[in-house]
Amino acid sequence: MITRMNHVSIFVLDQDSAYDFYVNKLGFKVHTDASMGPDMRWLTVCPPEQPDLEISLMSIQEGMMFKGDAAAQMRTMVSEGTFGFGVFECNDLMATYEELKAKGVEFKKPPTKEFYGYEALFKDDSGNWFSLGQKKDKK
Template sequence: MRIHLTSVFVDDQAKALQFYTEVLGFVKKHDVPVGGEDRWLTVVAPDEPGGTELLLEPARHPAARTYRDALVRDGIPLAQFAVDDVDAEYARMRELGVRFTQEPQRTGPVTTAVFDDTCGNLIQLATAPA
């Protein structure tokens, strides 16, 4: 068993696609219309095109909005992305105007930082020792 797909609820799929590809560096894998404005829209890591897909899922369902908004209000990240160097990624993303709610912080051997994905979510970056 392995994780094939996970999702984040987003306010606007076009805006999310731009942020997740142009700022975070993911690449679009699937973009399939599913009715109305909604799309089956996934991104993957550029160095793992066959890896786990992230679905940029419309946050239309009231329960999704309630859940996501509660996490943001409490400062809890919805997802965590692994990076080689949190400090370097933090500096790169700050240069691009990304708003962080937590600067790089070391907790034992792990370094984390939390940013606003501009689509309604907090996302945590993490670097663990090799």
């Protein structure tokens, strides 16, 4: 029986730039940053309050995962914002929105009230986009 997920990948165009974005702008913590041979790096980060979920910032390059033109096609899809997507939560959307915006995070949609709570949409430095939400208070 599967009991949990502990790793998930986000494909990035440049791991050094992604490191800066996820650590210095989003405030994630580095879990692992290790060389895996020539031009290969295992880089994982995690939200500070969720250290058991490692997000692998996976470089898109031709090799074991991407054969032939697949790496170039994947880089195009990611950079155009047509591939990556995720959902993050926070406790105070307005405060987090203002903090991230001040750090240069590009928002595609400002905080908006939705039926499930509040949501804003932002992009990372590679083109992946994310929902940032605050759930409704349960009263």
